[in-house]
Amino acid sequence: MVSVTVIGSGYTGGELLRYLMGHEKVNEITLVTNTFAGKGLAEVAPKLAKVSGKKFTATGKNVFNDVVFTATPHGKAMSLAQDILDAGSLLVDLSADFRLTAPEFTKWYGLKHACPALLETAVYGLPELFRDKIKKAKIIANPGCYPTSTLLLLYPLVKDKIIQSNTIMVNSCSGTSGAGLKMERAYLHAEMHDNMCHYALACHRHTPEMRRALKLATGKEFKLSFTPTLVPLSRGMLTSAKAQAKEADPLKVFKRHYSREPFIRIVQNPEVKNVNYTNFCDLTGIYDNECGLAVMVSAIDNLGKGAAGQAVQNMNLIKGFKETEGLLAV
Ligand SMILES: NC(=O)c1ccc[n+]([C@@H]2O[C@H](COP(=O)([O-])OP(=O)(O)OC[C@H]3O[C@@H](n4cnc5c(N)ncnc54)[C@H](OP(=O)(O)O)[C@@H]3O)[C@@H](O)[C@H]2O)c1
Numbered sequence: 001m002v003s004v005t006v007i008g009s010g011y012t013g014g015e016l017l018r019y020l021m022g023h024e025k026v027n028e029i030t031l032v033t034n035t036f037a038g039k040g041l042a043e044v045a046p047k048l049a050k051v052s053g054k055k056f057t058a059t060g061k062n063v064f065n066d067v068v069f070t071a072t073p074h075g076k077a078m079s080l081a082q083d084i085l086d087a088g089s090l091l092v093d094l095s096a097d098f099r100l101t102a103p104e105f106t107k108w109y110g111l112k113h114a115c116p117a118l119l120e121t122a123v124y125g126l127p128e129l130f131r132d133k134i135k136k137a138k139i140i141a142n143p144g145c146y147p148t149s150t151l152l153l154l155y156p157l158v159k160d161k162i163i164q165s166n167t168i169m170v171n172s173c174s175g176t177s178g179a180g181l182k183m184e185r186a187y188l189h190a191e192m193h194d195n196m197c198h199y200a201l202a203c204h205r206h207t208p209e210m211r212r213a214l215k216l217a218t219g220k221e222f223k224l225s226f227t228p229t230l231v232p233l234s235r236g237m238l239t240s241a242k243a244q245a246k247e248a249d250p251l252k253v254f255k256r257h258y259s260r261e262p263f264i265r266i267v268q269n270p271e272v273k274n275v276n277y278t279n280f281c282d283l284t285g286i287y288d289n290e291c292g293l294a295v296m297v298s299a300i301d302n303l304g305k306g307a308a309g310q311a312v313q314n315m316n317l318i319k320g321f322k323e324t325e326g327l328l329a330v
Contacts, residue, residue: 002319003028003065005089007080009035009044009058010181012094013071015308017045019279021052023312023326025319028055030063064089067315070097071308073180078114081139085118090318091139092311098122098141099209108205125314127323128261129155129217140314143213145306146172146206146228149239151213152264152281153296156257157243157250158218163294165244167223170210172240175233175272178302192232204228236272237302245294250285258283262324263305263313270299277301279309279327 004026006016013031020026031044037060042049044058057063062080064087070077077093084091096105099122102113113119123137124130126148134140143151150170157163173196176187185191207226215221251266258264263279270282278301285296300306309327316323 001025001027002067002315003030004315005030005032005063005065005068006071007032007062007068007076008071009033010071011177011303012307013069014045015303016069016071016311017048019308019312019326021048021054022329025321025325026054028065029057030065031056031058032060032062033058034060066090067092067319069311070095074109075111078118081115081118085138090137090315092125092142092314093122093140094142094307094311096144096205096209098139099124099143100212104208104212108208124213124216125310126151126213127310127313127317128152128258128264129213131317134314134317137318140311140318142307142311142314144206144209145174145178145237145300145302146204146226146239147210147213148306148310149237149281149298149300150210150224150226150241151217153239153241153283153285153298154214154243155217156253157245157248157294157296158214158220158222159257160248160253161246162248162253163243163245166221167225168241168243169225169227170239170241171227171229173229173231173238174302175235175237176230177235178237178306179230186230192230194232196229196231198227198229200228202226233272235301235303236276236299237306238270238272238297238299240295240297242293242295244292245287247287247289247292248294249287250294250296254283254285263309263327270297272299272301275299275301275304277304278330279304279313281305
């Protein structure tokens with residue numbers, strides 16, 4: 001059994017509470033929060049009140065239990081990391097603090113990295129690509145939602161040398177919870193309802209993260225042209241990727257790589273409604289003969305496999321629990 005700490009009560013922090021409340025190996029949950037310090041579960045997350053008998057505390061002070069999930073804006077986890085490790089805790093960071101090299105982090109996030117030595121020990125927490133390394137990690141850099149949905153599509157075809165061009169085109173549609181709990185005009189209901197828009201064209205912060213993870217996993221360097229699109233959904237992410245490729249059936253390649261993966265489903269047509277509130281990634285793919293392109297599509301819940309679900313999956317691997325523990329309830 002483990003005790004866990006969740007730092008941050010925003011969208012991913014809330015989703016962590018939902019998964020952890022149903023986790024049989026978790027006996028105690030501490031939420032470190034500015035907004036809800038001193039409040040009970042019925043006020044913090046009314047939907048979760050009385051769903052389990054686990055001990056729950058919300059506090060304004062840092063408490064580091066066996067596992068600490070940082071569900072906070074970038075900059076926070078790296079300021080706490082050494083103290084978390086000194087307390088003997090495992091750190092699973094949902095922010096970008098441990099996903100890039102120190103110079104890349106400064107370039108894309110505008111902050112000097114607070115602990116570059118620890119950064120080198122962090123493991124990128126995408127189990128389907130890095131499971132063995134994850135099992136030995138003390139710091140997990142939990143992947144971003146766009147990189148998760150993209151890397152799971154690209155990895156098998158890159159690994160098998162089916163993608164030939166070194167430039168890959170990716171478009172990803174995201175619900176607005178992907179931007180976190182912030183009061184900004186663009187995310188107001190009246191602005192986003194009945195609307196769609198691209199943003200951060202060819203300059204999204206997740207692009208270097210995808211390039212780096214793909215290189216770590218396959219040894220190959222790729223250019224990625226990434227187009228994110230904001231769509232009027234509260235959650236869910238649909239990603240498509242296209243690249244010049246050798247003639248091959250992507251479905252067969254996915255099956256070869258993922259047949260034993262508990263959270264990958266190969267389907268005819270991925271849809272966000274089938275993955276929301278789950279840790280699944282649904283995938284499909286086809287070879288476009290006319291253009292010589294591999295065309296691939298994935299669907300995930302940005303708050304599930306794209307954040308909190310994957311973070312719990314990483315904890316399960318490191319603590320030796322069943323990988324699916326706490327993650328299969330729908
Ligand atoms: N949303 C997604 O789909 C998604 C997916 C993958 C990764 N991520 C990453 O996960 C992290 C958390 O994302 P989120 O969507 O949960 O964010 P969020 O909804 O904005 O919540 C962040 C929470 O962190 C706490 N916090 C502590 N210090 C803060 C500060 N200086 N400024 C603002 N909040 C502070 C706040 O909780 P208290 O008031 O309780 O202290 C806040 O509600 C981010 O780094 C994000 O990039 C998000």
